[in-house]
Each structure stands twice: as C-alpha cells, then as structure tokens.
Amino acid sequence: MRVLIVENEIYLAQSIAAKLCDFGFECDTVSLVNDALCKDEYDVILLSTSLMGQNIYPIIEQHKDNIIILMIPYVSDDTVTKPLKAGAKDYILKPFMFDELVRKIEHYHTFQHLKQLVTFYRNYVDMVLSDFRTPNDSKVTLPIIIRSQNQKSADAFIISYARQEKISLSFFSLKSHQGWREYLGHLRQKNTDLMYVIGLEDLKKPERKEFFEIIENKRIISSFIALEEIEFKNVLDVEGVDNIDFCGKILCVDDYIRNIILRYEHKYPDTELSRRLGMSRKSLWEKRKKYGIIKKKQDPIY
Numbered sequence: 001m002r003v004l005i006v007e008n009e010i011y012l013a014q015s016i017a018a019k020l021c022d023f024g025f026e027c028d029t030v031s032l033v034n035d036a037l038c039k040d041e042y043d044v045i046l047l048s049t050s051l052m053g054q055n056i057y058p059i060i061e062q063h064k065d066n067i068i069i070l071m072i073p074y075v076s077d078d079t080v081t082k083p084l085k086a087g088a089k090d091y092i093l094k095p096f097m098f099d100e101l102v103r104k105i106e107h108y109h110t111f112q113h114l115k116q117l118v119t120f121y122r123n124y125v126d127m128v129l130s131d132f133r134t135p136n137d138s139k140v141t142l143p144i145i146i147r148s149q150n151q152k153s154a155d156a157f158i159i160s161y162a163r164q165e166k167i168s169l170s171f172f173s174l175k176s177h178q179g180w181r182e183y184l185g186h187l188r189q190k191n192t193d194l195m196y197v198i199g200l201e202d203l204k205k206p207e208r209k210e211f212f213e214i215i216e217n218k219r220i221i222s223s224f225i226a227l228e229e230i231e232f233k234n235v236l237d238v239e240g241v242d243n244i245d246f247c248g249k250i251l252c253v254d255d256y257i258r259n260i261i262l263r264y265e266h267k268y269p270d271t272e273l274s275r276r277l278g279m280s281r282k283s284l285w286e287k288r289k290k291y292g293i294i295k296k297k298q299d300p301i302y
Contacts, residue, residue: 001043001109005029006036006059007071008051016046019098025105033059044105046071047088049079060086067108069101129156141234143220145200147227148238154223157238158196161221167194174199174211184214197222201267226267258291265295 003020007013008031017027025044030036033054036045044067047056060068064087072079072091080091089108092101129152140161148154162169172195174180187195200222203211212232215222224230251259257277261284264273274284288295 001105002026002041003028003044003046003105004036004039004042005046006033006051006056007031007046007048009048016098016101020102023102037062042066043109044069046101047083049073049083056083057086060088063087067105067112069104069108071096125159128152129159140221140236142194143215143218143222144234144236145222145224145230145232146236146238147224147230149225149227151198151223151225153238154198154225158221158223162194162196170195172197175202181210181214184211184218184220187218193219195220200224201226254291257287258293261287261291261293265293 003017003025005013005016005027007016007029010029010031013029013031017029020027028039028042030039031051033051033056036059040062042063045059045063046069047059048071049056050073060083068088070080070083070088070091071094073094075091075093084091090104092104146154146157148157159169161167170193172180172183174197176199177183184197195218197215197220200208200211201224208230211222224235260277261273264276268276270281270284274281277284279287287293
C-alpha cells in the first residue's frame with residue numbers, strides 16, 4: 001500500500017514513514033497542503049489536523065475515496081467531527097501506539113476491499129439473474145420448498161425475496177455436506193437470518209423425510225429442482241426460463257441431443273428423458289452408443 005503522510009512535524013513524519021516502511025508500506029511525506037494536492041494514487045492518507053493554519057479540507061475532498069486517517073492533538077468538532085463528515089474515515093490521538101495505527105490502516109484496507117467485492121458480486125448476480133422471475137409479494141411462510149425446473153430460477157426468486165425483506169441470507173449445499181443432519185439439526189438462527197439450502201432433489205425419499213422433520217420451525221428455504229411431487233406442507237412452484245446456455249452457439253441437432261443427455265440424465269429416468277427428447281428408449285440407447293456416452297449407475301430412490 002502507498003501511504004502519504006501530511007505532517008508539519010518533520011521528525012514525527014519521518015519516524016512514522018520509517019516504521020511503516022518496515023511493515024512493507026511505500027511512504028511519502030509532505031508538510032504543506034499544496035504539496036499534498038499535487039500527489040495522487042495513494043491508498044492511505046495520514047493527515048495531521050494541526051498544520052499551522054492550513055486548510056486540510058481540499059486534501060479530504062481530493063482523497064475522499066481513499067483511506068484518510070486524521071492525526072489529532074485533541075478531540076473537538078474542528079479536529080474530528082467536521083473532517084469525518086467531510087470524508088475522513090477515522091482518527092488517532094497523538095501520541096499514539098504505532099501498532100494501533102497499523103491496525104487501523106489494515107482494518108480500513110480490508111473493509112474497502114470487501115466493499116468492492118460485494119459491489120462486484122451484487123452487480124454480477126443482478127446481471128446473471130435479470131431474466132428470471134422474482135417474487136411479486138412477500139407472503140412466504142417458512143420453512144418452504146421452492147420447486148422449479150432449473151436452479152437459476154429458484155436462485156433468482158430466493159435472492160430477490162431476501163433483498164425485498166432485507167434479510168441476511170446464508171447458503172448450504174446438501175450435495176457437498178455429508179453431515180447435513182447434524183449441521184441443520186443444531187442450527188441456531190437469529191430472527192432476521194434465512195438459510196438457503198440446495199440439493200434436495202439428490203436425496204433419497206427417506207432422507208427427504210428426515211430433512212423435512214429437521215427443518216420444521218426453522219427459517220429455511222430449500223430449492224427442489226425436479227417436476228415430481230414432494231410431500232411437504234409448504235411448496236411454491238416457480239416457473240423456469242426455458243433457455244439452455246450453449247455459450248452463444250447454435251448447435252446442430254446431434255450436438256444438442258448429446259448436450260441434453262449429458263446434462264439431464266442424472267435428473268430424469270430414461271423413460272422421461274426419451275419422452276422429452278421426442279424419441280423412444282431404444283433411440284435414446286442408440287444415441288448414447290453413437291455419442292460414446294456411458295450411463296452412470298445411480299442408487300435407486302425409494
């Protein structure tokens with residue numbers, strides 16, 4: 001990280017710079033506001049509020065998107081309250097422990113990085129899910145199963161619902177957690193927490209019954225990506241968008257059928273898959289042989 005130290009006590013500025021350099025920071029020091037305004041591209045500004053009558057607010061305005069930490073001799077409206085309102089992030093009272101200064105810098109650096117990540121992922125999720133249906137109202141009784149033909153439709157519905165209700169959303173996959181019984185059984189949630197669970201369609205019927213018993217009276221929404229009936233008191237059907245992403249390519253019929261078989265053979269039995277493809281089970285077997293697709297054996301669902 002690059003650090004600009006704006007301090008008219010030259011010895012203090014040099015001492016801070018030397019110690020920060022030992023921690024891997026790149027440091028520059030200035031004693032005049034005009035000199036500071038000529039410099040940019042700094043991650044952190046350490047700004048003294050006692051610059052002998054100089055106006056520090058142009059520095060705050062120029063670097064308000066960066067980490068500005070005020071170095072103050074005492075606490076007052078002029079040294080703390082007003083600069084913070086103008087855009088400074090925090091302050092530290094002179095004389096200060098150097099470890100405290102480093103902690104503040106690292107804290108705000110991590111915070112800004114997380115803000116950027118949240119903004120990126122929020123914008124990306126909005127873009128990816130923009131074509132999918134979102135809830136028209138908030139009349140959702142928990143726990144609830146969201147049944148849909150595709151995962152993205154369920155994702156879009158649940159994420160939009162959580163945003164509308166301003167609820168914190170956590171995530172759990174039944175596909176990757178063998179100990180889901182223990183985890184969900186001991187789950188303790190705040191009133192505003194909501195857990196989104198995926199992978200219910202991969203459980204056998206006895207396991208689904210266990211799952212339903214465990215989530216009773218818990219704030220859980222689970223997706224169920226299948227068309228079959230499910231024995232739960234609270235099920236909401238969400239229509240899917242009938243598009244399959246082939247990376248923008250128009251496939252020939254053989255390539256299309258091959259992709260569909262590979263993508264959905266683990267979800268549908270041969271009878272259903274062949275019906276949806278408009279062919280007999282024998283034709284489906286012949287297609288597998290032609291494309292070199294070896295059907296994976298699955299455990300029966302009782």
